[in-house]
Amino acid sequence: MMKYQGKYKVFDTSRIRTYPVRERDNKVHLSDLIDPQEVMKRSYEVSSYVEEQVTHLAEQIVSLRQRGLPVLFFTGAHLVKNGLGPLVVDLVKRDMFTLVAGNGATSIHDFELCLFGETSENVPRALEEGAFGMAFEFNYINAALIVGNRMQLGYGESTGRMMHDADFRREVEKVLDLPEGTIRFEHTDISIQYACYEKNIPLTIHAGIGTDVLDQHDWFDGEAKGGCSGRDFLIYAEHITRFTEGGMVLNIGSAVTGPEVFLKAASMAGNIGKVPEGIITADFDIRPYDPGVFSNEEAVGYYFRDQKSIVTRVPQAYHGEGIYIGGNQKVTVPLLYQKVIEKL
16 A cells, blocks of 8 residues: 655565455453443452542543543543443543543544454464454555545544444445445543544544554555644643643553653644643553652652653642552453542
């Protein structure tokens, strides 16, 4: 699909062999997803400190939204793989987030669940067969980005629109030379991308090149992927200009992308006189947290950008509050959801 006229040899993607995604061995199924109603009936065992901090965050989320202030939610892909997507969908529908963001894999896992109700390919077995990431249906996203790039849309808007809009979906089918009606999404009710598009809440995808299974296919177009993701970064950066009177940034399991995207966008906002002020930042991860190592380049923890930036440097720079929630996100994220709903 991509043309190259330089002096080096490139991989010929037309040689790639694909297979129907429904034939794939997956680790996550609909039965693994967490039902928001069931969450409210459960008890989650955490330390008193974690419970206090999560309760505090939940109270602040509700308070900020009641005052019309922004709450930004950035998540890595494991939240979706861990079956927590329906909780995000419900909070999106309740207007608890003003922007949702993630990396390319976040979009892909959500797409798979929306399409056919399964995700998380059995990678070791697929690698042995040279089949990892080779399901044809990934080209639905590639084609959506091609169409979206023509229309000068963002990545999240393109995928959400493909799920939601039959006319846009037909343009995607035309790119792939598929009969009308081929692309059908069976589970839109559990899709974060679908929910954000329907609620007119920006979903921004911050993707790399060569980092996603989309990039292995003949329909991969780096210009389209980069163009759509680049527009998403500008949507995200514009959103950060709304934090001059406070707000919250939640970073869930994103070790590098979430923190780095925020830092660049915050610098851009400050450059035009829209400096964030008094914001609350929270990082959810499973690693130990030691704020004493962030000035020691010999310490491993110095290189944990989510902890160093999101929890420490950002609140210091913007006179805010940084919180680290350590623990398994299968427990801490449902607990946050539970506390938000109780507060509402």
